Amino acid sequence: MNKNFETNPLIERLPPHLKQFIKPQNYNDYTPINQAVWRFVMRKNISYLGKVAHESYLKGLDLTGISIDKIPSMYGMNRILKEIGWAAVAVDGFIPPNAFMEFQAYKVLVIASDIRQLENIEYTPAPDIIHEAAGHAPIIANPDYAEYLRRFGEIGAKAILSSHDNDMYEAVRRLSILKEAKDSKQEDIDKAEAEVNRLQNKKVPLSEMAQIRNLHWWTVEYGLIGNTDKPRLYGAGLLSSIGESKWCLSDEVKKIPYSIKAAETEFDITKPQPQLFVTPDFSYLMQVLDEFSNTMALRKGGWRGLNKLIDSKKIGTIELNTGLQISGVFTRMIRDEDNNVVFFKTEGPTALANREKELIGHGTETHPNGFSSPIGKLKGINLAIEDMGPRDLKAYNFYDNKRIAFEYESGITVEGLNITGIRNLQGKLILIQFEDCTVKYKDEVLFSPKDGTFDLAVGSSIVSAYAGSADYRSFENLYHVSENTTVKPETDETKRQLEKLYQSVRDLRNNDTISEDNIKSIFSLLKSNHKPDWLLSLELLELSDKFDFSSLKTELLGYLEQQKNEQPNIAHLVADGIEIINEN
Template structure:
């Protein structure tokens, strides 16, 4: 997979690279290119009034144009100048992976483009949303700092097992809705399934709450004042329908603050309210306030319980700095609800400062890991703060039997095999011929089970999603089996592609104008459902003053089509408006 000569893409670890797909630029059809051009012309015509930043300048800095679907290499050449990169993926990817890409300052762009019948809005991620929505504002330093910082926080967020179900349901529905041959019954069933899961999520996880903050800022955010806000959210910037309607008074505008996490969202419907931030710094302040409530900053029993509910690999960090990765399944608690021990089941690994400890990978700890948490009884100083000399004074030395009793009542008796110190902190003691038991006599470890590796730490100070050393742990981030549908075009559609290609050639090469009437006649007879190609022909005829009668015929055809086809009326009328108010002229005015 190419790095596009982009430093940010080159830094991506292998567990993120598994989501990257080739763009295959050649697969975009002439209709796809026309859809891009129509949306971008509409966007600019309207967004020049309501977007937070100069839209065209933002597009140019990101390597985008109004005329063509962006090429990933061109985007990376331009984004690289501002410290960002871009890759293409297959539709929705899991939230944790999406966040981590942001932390690496890499935009995730869905390789597909919406169908013409979803030109105003698509529930599926597509290249219009991801590139034309997210990329232009990346040049704003305050905003891109927020985006990457959000990613670094989000990558640590704990999720629930229900979040996986919801992700799969959303992905499946978005794929079905965007499919050319989508089955209405299947779509209805998918909507019902999604609604059932969404209505029975229980207490929202950290990832779910962060998802709300992300939605109401990165996707649907407004900035400025309640009376005169500007759009910066990519979901609005890439939806030619909702970017216009969102400014209506019936869409409530609310100041963005920490209370925003209480507002759920539905990706399949227009938003009933939007949130306005006075500055991008306010976004970071709200994110900081929420991050202070998260397991990676709080630690303790509450955070381990979140890891147990997750049912997927998480990492607990001891106060010594030792990191334990695995699927957490049990804890011990004292009367004050403080941790006395923690346990993982199945492949586990130990790390320090994000690097796996030699000999302590998931093959060695294949059956799980458990260890006490806390202080030794009668010793005020935390065990991790003891030097080798101080350890000897309390009976802990390599080759000698040690008898340790924790404040929780857990007893560890065995021969010390190895003492491991990292960065001045004792992090691990390995025992042979070891017995570990609780004060009630319950056996936690027996000598015949082999070497007992005892983690050292008075407290668990942090718990976060995923592995400490993801590449060594060979973490397989959840990759959906539900793939986006690949379109096979029938003969009629292939012929329509040819007509679109001819019109583009006439417009760009400024030759072959005489072919336009023939193309229009074929559209009228063989492709009655199409409206966009006729608009493109009218654009050329009008601006080149080619034939007054032909121009009039085109206008009448499109106006009658708008009157007879309610679904196309706004699209056609908006297209006629942009023809009368050329985008090229507007670009010149802005520059």
């Protein structure tokens, strides 16, 4: 495994369907400008966030080994994160929501290794290493919050998506890639943005994943903590955005006490948030999460849970009251007059399990074309099949290698040669195998002898339904890797020369003694060949201030004032940079 992420045993435990998203960080690909962007954002954030962020933030920066002066490496972060029981991996931008949540459940931070371009220094819609490493990582040093994040991932990974969620994920991923790629055509960005807006404005019921995503957004990404009059920041989106970290505390943003209502409150990633939610403390986050979990199909099961899986068109799992778990793409159910599920069906590879462990001989190789079964109570018999002991089975004619015919209360009939049964650890039947079997409902044949061996799922009700597989080893490709990949910015000779100047300044900063001529030489080249650039001028000003080159400092301040006048959109950034230099 790549050395960028081999140093933490938590990563070795990840299942293959998550490891497929891990990418090498390629630390040497970071340019001197990338490093300068990181340093500027971090210096500005530390200066400001020390006053407004939750107290865990600055402590967490030290604990997680995140430096102000250079982009962190996965290798270094993992060496330190394992001390607090976490790990970090690099990925390519957005990954599927369930996969993202499952990484969290394994206590692994997902870090998009790309970094925003200088033009997007205040905010980028694409996940980047500033957002992930400087936003998420420090707060997990707080034990209460770290457990909330893990538990959130554990529950969120089971949340069922809708087909609309799948479309939205791909649209947002494409838009974020285009916006961050410097050479993107405006017409392509406009088209992608229009598609995101179309999907956002589409009136569809919120799926479980949409609701859990809302909770994630209003806590993990944009959460405030304390009281509504004077809250502090803990959400990674706020901690990593030098623009929104100030905006969020203004009176223009409504502060609302956090509650389960946040699950119904949607957001627009392209605009500043008109309201934010304030939790009194990290423990309360867990209380709301548990309250929401009680509404999920994971805990409620039933026909509504199965219906969500059918709508998702993705691999999901139902668990019967006997503990039998069926994982696959569900396509059909039959309900009785009381809305109880009496029959279900999957299509394509399907696996059966008990206690998250695949039943031997009942993986996708055995059920490559789907699985179906009636469930419920037998007609005229007060005892459920799963509750029958050996004497009961004999009394009701359930003999191995004997033909049997029986009917469910729903009217579904089963007739065939009883071969054998499989029991769980408690001794209850969970599966009965038949040959030469016919299953009928009214005039419809649900299963016929030509379909092969029939495996009857034993159970009377669905107690749980959730996204993903009961045993992750049952499916090789549990999550789809998007075909939209991050576009690396192209460079030219002018950009390469500018990079060299940035590197020269980095080298000078590491020297105890430098000459004024060194800075003047770089400044001269900057003015002549790279006039729009403002960040390098600030770095030169910092060095001039440090070594007390007063005349050069005055000249640089004048040049930066000119930059502010010519580029009003960066005037506040220049002003903030000068303020940071003066503070230090």
